Amino acid sequence: MIATLFSTGQLNAPLGFTTALAVGFCFGLCLEKAGLGSSKRIAGVFYLTDMTVVKVMFSALVTAALGLVAAERMGLLSLDALYQMPTVLGAHALGGAIFGLGLAMAGWCPGTAAVGLGSGRLDALVFLAGLVLGSIGFGEAFPWVAPLASMGAQGVVFLNQSLGATQDQVVLGLVGSAVAMFWACEVIERGPALARPGVGKLFLAGFSAILCIAALVALNMPRADIPAGQAGIAAQASQASQAPGATGLAGQAGRTGPAGGGQAGGSQESPGAAFEARLLADVEAGRDHMEPGELARRLMAHDPSVTLVDIRSPAEFDSFHLPSAVNIPVSRLPEALAGKRGQGIIVLYSNGMTHPAQARDALARLGFGNAYMLTGGLHDFFEDVLKPASLQGDPFTPAKAAQIQEARRFFLPPGLSSPSAPGLLTPPGPLPGLADAAWLAESLGKPGLKIIDLRPQPQYNSGHIPGSLSLNLESLRGNLGGVPSMLLPGPMLAEHMGQMGVSPRDLVVLIQGGPPQDATLAAVALERLGHLRYLVLSGGMKAWAAANLPTDTALPKVIPLRYPAPQAAAVAGAAATPNPSGTAGAPDSFTVSGPEVLAAMTGGKTLIIDVRPAGYFSGAQSEEARAGHIPGAVNRPFTEDQAKGPGDSVILKPVAELAKAYAAVIPSKDHPVIVQCRTGHQASQTWWILTRLLGYTNVKYYDAGWTEWAAHPEWPVVASPPAAKEEKKP
Amino acid sequence: MSDTHTQDSPQEAAQSAQAAQSVRPAQVGPGAPPMNPYLAGMFLGLTLLASYLILGAGLGASGGFARLGAWLEHALLPAHVEASPYFGPWFPAPLSYYLVFMVLGVFAGGLLSALAGGRMRFIVERGPTASRTRRLILTLIGGLLAGFASRLAQGCTSGQGLSGGALLLTGSFVFLGCVFASGYLTAWAFGRQWK
Numbered sequence: 001m002i003a004t005l006f007s008t009g010q011l012n013a014p015l016g017f018t019t020a021l022a023v024g025f026c027f028g029l030c031l032e033k034a035g036l037g038s039s040k041r042i043a044g045v046f047y048l049t050d051m052t053v054v055k056v057m058f059s060a061l062v063t064a065a066l067g068l069v070a071a072e073r074m075g076l077l078s079l080d081a082l083y084q085m086p087t088v089l090g091a092h093a094l095g096g097a098i099f100g101l102g103l104a105m106a107g108w109c110p111g112t113a114a115v116g117l118g119s120g121r122l123d124a125l126v127f128l129a130g131l132v133l134g135s136i137g138f139g140e141a142f143p144w145v146a147p148l149a150s151m152g153a154q155g156v157v158f159l160n161q162s163l164g165a166t167q168d169q170v171v172l173g174l175v176g177s178a179v180a181m182f183w184a185c186e187v188i189e190r191g192p193a194l195a196r197p198g199v200g201k202l203f204l205a206g207f208s209a210i211l212c213i214a215a216l217v218a219l220n221m222p223r224a225d226i227p228a229g230q231a232g233i234a235a236q237a238s239q240a241s242q243a244p245g246a247t248g249l250a251g252q253a254g255r256t257g258p259a260g261g262g263q264a265g266g267s268q269e270s271p272g273a274a275f276e277a278r279l280l281a282d283v284e285a286g287r288d289h290m291e292p293g294e295l296a297r298r299l300m301a302h303d304p305s306v307t308l309v310d311i312r313s314p315a316e317f318d319s320f321h322l323p324s325a326v327n328i329p330v331s332r333l334p335e336a337l338a339g340k341r342g343q344g345i346i347v348l349y350s351n352g353m354t355h356p357a358q359a360r361d362a363l364a365r366l367g368f369g370n371a372y373m374l375t376g377g378l379h380d381f382f383e384d385v386l387k388p389a390s391l392q393g394d395p396f397t398p399a400k401a402a403q404i405q406e407a408r409r410f411f412l413p414p415g416l417s418s419p420s421a422p423g424l425l426t427p428p429g430p431l432p433g434l435a436d437a438a439w440l441a442e443s444l445g446k447p448g449l450k451i452i453d454l455r456p457q458p459q460y461n462s463g464h465i466p467g468s469l470s471l472n473l474e475s476l477r478g479n480l481g482g483v484p485s486m487l488l489p490g491p492m493l494a495e496h497m498g499q500m501g502v503s504p505r506d507l508v509v510l511i512q513g514g515p516p517q518d519a520t521l522a523a524v525a526l527e528r529l530g531h532l533r534y535l536v537l538s539g540g541m542k543a544w545a546a547a548n549l550p551t552d553t554a555l556p557k558v559i560p561l562r563y564p565a566p567q568a569a570a571v572a573g574a575a576a577t578p579n580p581s582g583t584a585g586a587p588d589s590f591t592v593s594g595p596e597v598l599a600a601m602t603g604g605k606t607l608i609i610d611v612r613p614a615g616y617f618s619g620a621q622s623e624e625a626r627a628g629h630i631p632g633a634v635n636r637p638f639t640e641d642q643a644k645g646p647g648d649s650v651i652l653k654p655v656a657e658l659a660k661a662y663a664a665v666i667p668s669k670d671h672p673v674i675v676q677c678r679t680g681h682q683a684s685q686t687w688w689i690l691t692r693l694l695g696y697t698n699v700k701y702y703d704a705g706w707t708e709w710a711a712h713p714e715w716p717v718v719a720s721p722p723a724a725k726e727e728k729k730p
Numbered sequence: 731m732s733d734t735h736t737q738d739s740p741q742e743a744a745q746s747a748q749a750a751q752s753v754r755p756a757q758v759g760p761g762a763p764p765m766n767p768y769l770a771g772m773f774l775g776l777t778l779l780a781s782y783l784i785l786g787a788g789l790g791a792s793g794g795f796a797r798l799g800a801w802l803e804h805a806l807l808p809a810h811v812e813a814s815p816y817f818g819p820w821f822p823a824p825l826s827y828y829l830v831f832m833v834l835g836v837f838a839g840g841l842l843s844a845l846a847g848g849r850m851r852f853i854v855e856r857g858p859t860a861s862r863t864r865r866l867i868l869t870l871i872g873g874l875l876a877g878f879a880s881r882l883a884q885g886c887t888s889g890q891g892l893s894g895g896a897l898l899l900t901g902s903f904v905f906l907g908c909v910f911a912s913g914y915l916t917a918w919a920f921g922r923q924w925k
Contacts, residue, residue: 016828020829025835077782092902109887115839134879
């Protein structure tokens with residue numbers, strides 16, 4: 001099976017460009033040799049003085065058709081590997097009629113005019129100028145002519161299907177008609193308009209016979225079993241076919257990959273990889289999305305180029321869908337949208353983003369370069385476009401309010417479009433920060449608030465803040481490359497958030513059952529995602545209980561969505577060294593690895609703060625491979641930052657007190673600091689206090705901590721006082 | 731064949747001085763006659779077949795010029811074009827498209843073949859007694875129509891008619907039928923330019 005550049009996604013990549021250039025060269029050579037670099041000869045077809053156009057065109061058409069039929073029947077070629085234009089009867093008929101008029105007026109068509117220009121014909125240049133302007137005219141008129149362009153759309157239809165005949169009959173009929181046409185051309189051609197090569201009757205008879213024989217041979221080609229990856233470029237592409245779903249088609253439609261521009265690069269990668277890379281680049285750059293506002297604008301303007309597809313269940317579709325949407329199950333998308341490949345814009349939506357994202361990528365692989373998904377799904381569409389102005393967090397203008405009201409009238413069923421009026425969700429102060437129980441009680445139930453309860457499940461089940469989501473703190477950590485209790489990589493954390501229905505624009509409130517470091521560890525996880533809209537409930541669940549605020553036992557209703565994974569590339573250069581857990585690159589901009597801590601220690605400029613209790617720091621106590629601390633580190637136990645709060649709760653000391661204490665330890669706000677404990681749990685509290693409450697700007701977090709350091713005998717350790725160790729020996 | 735062409739003006743002759751070397755023999759006598767059209771057609775068919783087997787797409791020309799149009803319009807009105815429902819999706823790199831390169835190849839192939847066959851003529855091709863202005867105006871309008879129509883029909887004679895026809899696509903035969911029907915019905919009105 002031949003893997004064409006179209007099927008491997010390389011059509012619009014350097015390899016495709018080079019090949020197209022070569023093919024075009026042969027194309028031009030053939031046209032010119034046939035004498036079609038002359039408008040007078042081309043126009044001659046309409047005055048019956050020179051039928052060269054018909055002879056060349058149909059000889060070529062029949063030759064290629066026979067070759068394609070033979071290749072397909074031999075099993076060399078799958079039609080799926082070819083770009084096939086969908087039939088749009090009205091557009092093809094009208095376009096053909098207008099094109100015929102233009103051809104008769106000019107004596108040129110686009111291909112021959114390019115050859116004509118190469119032959120010095122100035123009229124070809126004028127024709128091409130018109131051609132370019134006419135194309136621009138179409139682009140400008142598209143909003144009005146789009147209905148014409150899709151008039152009578154049938155999808156990809158073959159002649160045999162339309163005629164209700166077999167492919168054999170169509171091929172034989174085509175060859176027969178062509179031969180008859182050739183003989184007719186030789187008879188009717190008259191007038192000495194241009195020099196014509198003499199074609200003898202004997203030659204024509206021979207040519208006719210060859211075509212007929214070739215047709216019979218092509219139609220009876222035996223199927224050859226050619227294993228994938230044998231023929232020519234197929235060898236390269238076999239990798240592509242191994243990657244799941246990568247055998248699909250390239251972005252044939254409007255879009256071109258970033259590999260464009262004729263620059264080198266990409267041509268040496270395997271085709272599948274190149275396509276996947278382009279797909280990923282599109283995803284990264286957000287070229288696979290359409291924002292809710294943009295979609296709303298197009299729908300409200302009745303933009304005919306938009307095909308809106310709802311991929312939810314029919315029941316959900318029936319209860320509500322966006323106007324003009326069609327309901328297509330994911331499995332039927334390629335078939336149902338065949339006629340829309342490369343035509344206009346296809347927008348997929350569901351409640352969230354996971355299914356549309358998967359469907360969009362599959363469609364992109366199938367050659368739908370024009371498929372997009374609605375950013376954030378219906379969820380975000382409601383948030384961004386339809387949320388009453390009174391509920392929008394940002395300040396809004398009367399014009400914006402009117403716009404929202406208009407959108408609600410357009411998209412919502414009557415009765416729903418009048419604004420309800422719960423209060424605004426306003427954070428108690430700068431984000432991230434601390435919240436108190438009273439603020440949270442007032443904000444319960446407001447849109448955009450997500451409460452995450454970090455207590456163990458039995459406690460959650462027996463009573464929690466209404467609407468809160470349960471998340472076991474330990475589910476944010478795992479073994480990374482052998483080091484236990486490491487905060488999970490961003491994409492996994494993002495998956496957690498998405499499954500809980502937390503979107504990047506939600507205001508998250510973290511509720512700890514115990515001391516503050518439980519909440520700050522979850523906070524560091526959110527920071528890894530770049531999610532800064534969060535608050536820590538001061539005193540946690542105990543403070544809530546102490547204030548006699550309500551709890552319930554109901555589980556919240558959650559619509560899972562796709563929480564975008566953070567981009568690991570957006571990390572400072574120094575962090576790009578592989579960390580000891582073996583994963584390349586840093587997980588975020590503030591976590592440092594063991595070797596980085598070692599380098600910082602050796603450099604001597606960085607202040608390393610060990611936040612473990614004093615006994616562990618000195619080495620008197622140890623639960624690790626080695627006792628002691630990193631040479632040069634200072635000890636500031638995390639408990640010194642804590643105080644007693646309402647009820648039995650543990651809260652952080654007042655900011656002023658903390659600021660004073662750390663000013664005595666850290667020379668300046670931008671001094672390089674690394675915080676560290678045993679597993680990263682306690683250090684998360686110090687990191688959070690320094691960066692989020694006190695405004696230190698250069699604080700790094702050594703997640704692996706003493707667990708890793710102690711297990712590396714080559715990394716130095718100081719145990720003090722040594723006497724303490726002596727005592728333990730006997 | 732050169733007897734039907736007219737060297738239009740001395741200025742043009744001067745302009746074509748660069749190509750004069752190769753044109754010289756052709757001006758003395760006719761250039762090499764064109765190839766047998768059936769054989770040329772067969773070679774063109776093999777080119778098309780190769781295009782399908784290697785590129786996975788057929789021949790085409792109008793798509794390349796439409797890209798050029800989008801690029802030119804973008805140079806003048808960037809925001810407008812990027813927001814355009816038809817041209818917009820082609821950006822940011824409208825010219826990174828295989829047909830743009832194919833058109834360059836067609837031009838190069840035509841140029842080389844015309845030079846080799848001594849058929850290079852810097853002329854406005856028209857009938858011996860026809861008006862040059864009239865010919866150019868008709869050509870320009872024809873170009874405008876062809877540009878619009880080839881976008882409407884998703885291709886021109888090569889992209890839609892020939893390439894789609896070789897795949898036995900229904901739409902391509904509808905297109906070809908309408909092209910020739912319309913051409914034969916209207917060509918009588920434009921015959922003067924060739925006389």
